[in-house]
Amino acid sequence: MSTSLASHVRRNAAALLALLTGLLVTAGATTYIRRGVSLRREQLFDDAARDGSVALQQRLDVYQAMLLGTRGVFTGSAAVERHEFRAYTESLEVRQRYPGIQAIGLARWLSRDELARHEARMHQEGFPAYRVWPEDAREHHAVVDLVEPFDVNNLRMLGFDVLSEPVRQAALERARRSGLPAATGKVRLIADPEGQAGFVIYVPLYAGMVEPTTPQARGERLEGFVFGAFRMKDFVEGLRFQGFQSTIDLTIYDGVTVSEPARLYTSHPGAPDAGGLRKQLTVQVAGVPWTLVFTTREAFMTGTRSSHPLTVAGGGLLMSLLLFLVTRSQVNARALAEQASAEHRRLANEAQAAVRVRDEFLSVAAHELRTPLTSLKLQLQLLFRQLRQPGPLDAERLERGVETCERQTTRLTKLVDSLLDVARLSSGRMELQLEDVELGELVQELARRFEMEAQAAGVRLEVDAPEPMTGRWDRLRLEQVLTNLMSNALKYGHGAPVDVRVRGDAELARVEVKDRGIGIAPEDAARVFDRFERAVSSRHYGGLGLGLFITRQLVEAHGGRIFLESRPGEGSTFIVHLPRAGPGTPGQK
Numbered sequence: 323m324s325t326s327l328a329s330h331v332r333r334n335a336a337a338l339l340a341l342l343t344g345l346l347v348t349a350g351a352t353t354y355i356r357r358g359v360s361l362r363r364e365q366l367f368d369d370a371a372r373d374g375s376v377a378l379q380q381r382l383d384v385y386q387a388m389l390l391g392t393r394g395v396f397t398g399s400a401a402v403e404r405h406e407f408r409a410y411t412e413s414l415e416v417r418q419r420y421p422g423i424q425a426i427g428l429a430r431w432l433s434r435d436e437l438a439r440h441e442a443r444m445h446q447e448g449f450p451a452y453r454v455w456p457e458d459a460r461e462h463h464a465v466v467d468l469v470e471p472f473d474v475n476n477l478r479m480l481g482f483d484v485l486s487e488p489v490r491q492a493a494l495e496r497a498r499r500s501g502l503p504a505a506t507g508k509v510r511l512i513a514d515p516e517g518q519a520g521f522v523i524y525v526p527l528y529a530g531m532v533e534p535t536t537p538q539a540r541g542e543r544l545e546g547f548v549f550g551a552f553r554m555k556d557f558v559e560g561l562r563f564q565g566f567q568s569t570i571d572l573t574i575y576d577g578v579t580v581s582e583p584a585r586l587y588t589s590h591p592g593a594p595d596a597g598g599l600r601k602q603l604t605v606q607v608a609g610v611p612w613t614l615v616f617t618t619r620e621a622f623m624t625g626t627r628s629s630h631p632l633t634v635a636g637g638g639l640l641m642s643l644l645l646f647l648v649t650r651s652q653v654n655a656r657a658l659a660e661q662a663s664a665e666h667r668r669l670a671n672e673a674q675a676a677v678r679v680r681d682e683f684l685s686v687a688a689h690e691l692r693t694p695l696t697s698l699k700l701q702l703q704l705l706f707r708q709l710r711q712p713g714p715l716d717a718e719r720l721e722r723g724v725e726t727c728e729r730q731t732t733r734l735t736k737l738v739d740s741l742l743d744v745a746r747l748s749s750g751r752m753e754l755q756l757e758d759v760e761l762g763e764l765v766q767e768l769a770r771r772f773e774m775e776a777q778a779a780g781v782r783l784e785v786d787a788p789e790p791m792t793g794r795w796d797r798l799r800l801e802q803v804l805t806n807l808m809s810n811a812l813k814y815g816h817g818a819p820v821d822v823r824v825r826g827d828a829e830l831a832r833v834e835v836k837d838r839g840i841g842i843a844p845e846d847a848a849r850v851f852d853r854f855e856r857a858v859s860s861r862h863y864g865g866l867g868l869g870l871f872i873t874r875q876l877v878e879a880h881g882g883r884i885f886l887e888s889r890p891g892e893g894s895t896f897i898v899h900l901p902r903a904g905p906g907t908p909g910q911k
Contacts, residue, residue, distance in 0.1 A: 392525075396545075421556050428467065429484045433463075455481050586612070602616075705724070765787055793903070806872065834895055834898075884896065
């Protein structure tokens with residue numbers, strides 16, 4: 323099969339080369355187009371992520387500018403009354419123009435000694451239940467006493483000591499020392515009834531019109547912090563950039579670590595779509611790093627798909643196939659001519675081989691037939707002379723001559739039968755007459771027939787068949803197999819004992835014919851079963867070289883097999899395996 327495949331490849335090498343070239347070009351073009359589509363998709367995603375990051379940064383800048391402007395209101399006035407602050411925040415239209423803001427207010431910087439006066443002043447302003455909370459014995463406090471919009475939710479912020487919470491305290495310390503706006507990390511907004519995650523930006527407020535430039539001066543002149551509290555969900559969902567919340571999701575984490583506890587916001591509560599794109603950026607929010615993670619939805623991948631790679635692949639495959647067919651048609655025309663020439667040569671070679679086989683067969687047959695015919699002719703001439711001699715006939719001499727003629731006639735009959743068997747086997751006209759045959763009994767019977775021949779050759783012929791071994795076989799053909807094997811054992815055994823053993827199991831019968839004669843060389847072990855083959859010289863041993871060939875054919879016709887074990891000078895053992903149920907059964911080996 324491999325030789326045929328190699329021949330086919332060689333014949334169609336040009337067509338296959340054309341096809342391979344076309345496929346390689348198609349694969350390269352398709353890969354290039356697919357890569358271009360992928361790069362285009364990645365570029366669109368990168369642009370959207372950059373736009374989202376810029377939009378978020380711009381919104382933060384706007385909100386910080388608004389808080390700095392609010393600080394300017396306090397800096398430019400000796401005292402800002404509550405109604406003035408409300409009027410200012412209403413003019414800003416905080417809820418409409420600044421999405422996500424929960425509250426704008428002032429956390430006043432108070433020492434421990436000032437807390438009582440502060441609470442008394444708030445009581446006088448109309449807040450009789452006002453108190454600073456939570457209670458904590460610290461040197462300083464940052465207490466919320468102004469907040470807008472002044473609604474029922476933000477009212478809960480009044481009196482809250484911002485320094486009581488570590489996250490807010492850290493932001494206040496940075497703002498106080500730097501004089502710049504400082505954002506908290508992730509916090510829970512006190513005034514938000516939904517308990518959203520959020521953050522707060524604090525802007526330090528100093529006494530006087532000139533802002534202090536040293537940390538010591540800032541600490542001495544600190545009056546409080548203008549702050550803005552932001553609901554994260556409302557703050558982010560107001561952003562506008564390409565694909566946000568339709569094909570692209572955004573998740574924001576507090577700090578540089580991507581973890582569930584640090585998550586401030588996500589537009590996609592579930593897990594991101596597998597196989598989508600992902601981009602991670604870091605932005606600074608008033609001194610605090612935020613990690614932005616942009617991911618794509620399936621709609622983005624679907625919307626950015628292109629049919630161009632399929633079009634290029636399909637067109638390339640079609641062109642490659644057409645090129646292959648055109649080239650192959652040209653190659654086939656030449657191949658047909660070569661096949662015709664090869665077929666002509668094959669038929670001529672087969673005819674020559676058949677003639678050689680015929681000549682060889684005729685030569686062997688003529689030689690083998692001439693030997694008994696010559697002997698028979700001589701014996702008949704001697705008998706004729708004896709019959710014509712005057713005087714009484716020598717009966718003993720006549721009897722010996724007739725016996726010799728009978729032996730030569732029997733030999734001729736066997737030779738002719740062998741030739742007929744070969745013809746039947748070659749033409750497939752050998753038919754088996756199956757019946758129940760007891761193999762051990764048949765071997766015993768044949769051993770009795772060979773008893774006189776064995777005695778004449780000085781050979782001890784022993785049969786070992788301890789158990790009955792019955793099977794569905796052709797008795798006559800099986801007898802022919804055993805006769806050939808036992809005859810060969812006596813012929814080539816050189817007077818040594820010959821053993822015949824019968825063994826088997828429920829499915830398989832086994833016959834072994836063992837001699838202790840000249841043996842067979844390993845290189846001859848396989849060919850002795852071929853037609854006209856022999857492992858010894860025909861000068862010393864006669865015969866057509868057909869016995870073992872016929873034996874093998876008959877054994878295989880029964881669904882069995884025959885093989886030998888032998889070493890030169892140590893004798894040979896011929897082993898036959900036969901399925902007991904007959905040919906073509908599961909017992910066949």
